[in-house]
Amino acid sequence: MTTELLIKLTMVATFVLGFxxxxxxxxxxxxxxxxxxxxxxxxxxxxxxxxxxxxxLAYNPEVALASTGAAAETVGEAAGLATGLGYIAAALSTGxxxxxxxxxxxxxxxxxxxxxxxxxxxxxRSLIFVGLAEGxxxxxLIISFMILGQL
Numbered sequence: 146m147t148t149e150l151l152i153k154l155t156m157v158a159t160f161v162l163g164f165x166x167x168x169x170x171x172x173x174x175x176x177x178x179x180x181x182x183x184x185x186x187x188x189x190x191x192x193x194x195x196x197x198x199x200x201x202l203a204y205n206p207e208v209a210l211a212s213t214g215a216a217a218e219t220v221g222e223a224a225g226l227a228t229g230l231g232y233i234a235a236a237l238s239t240g241x242x243x244x245x246x247x248x249x250x251x252x253x254x255x256x257x258x259x260x261x262x263x264x265x266x267x268x269x270r271s272l273i274f275v276g277l278a279e280g281x282x283x284x285x286l287i288i289s290f291m292i293l294g295q296l
Contacts, residue, residue, distance in 0.1 A: 148202055148203065151202050152199050152202050152203055155195055155198050155199045155202060156195065156199055158195060159191060159192060159194075159195025159196065159198075159199070160195075162191040162195070163187075163188050163191035163192035163195060164188060164192075166187070167183075167184040167185070167187040167188045167191070168184055168188070170183075170184055170187075171183075171184040204225075204226040204229075228296055231292055231293070231295065231296045232293075232296070234289075234292050235288075235289035235290075235292040235293050236289070238285045238288045238289045238292065239285050239286055239288075239289040240285075241285065242281055242282050242284060242285020242286070242288075243282045243285060245281050245282075245285075246278060246279055246280075246281040246282030246285075247282075249278035249279075249281060250275060250278045250279055253274050253275045253277075253278045254275050254278075256271075257271035257272070257274060257275055
């Protein structure tokens, strides 16, 4: 079996096991919070596992060397792996920092609004805390630009 076929089969299995089955389970029964959490956990586990298996199949030098028989292509694929993982790292640094910043702004802004409604003179101090929470997303964006600059 070729590597490309294995990767395609892995991605199809990831789609079925990660999306179709968990949310089919959720939508066919009573829609409760417990069932939703169970479906979402199953979704995350299978999707992450499927992507990791596909990455291992795609960029394993031994598999590439055995399937193509050329060492020059293995070196090119190793460089492709580094570039691809660099793009993934840049995306993760931006995405996860934005999610963290959103969570921080949600709690800081709601607390600030409650405090401002009681005493309007603390508006400036509360605005600083909300701005600091938003800074987390900007730091992740700066890191992703630094990663992309190295590619």
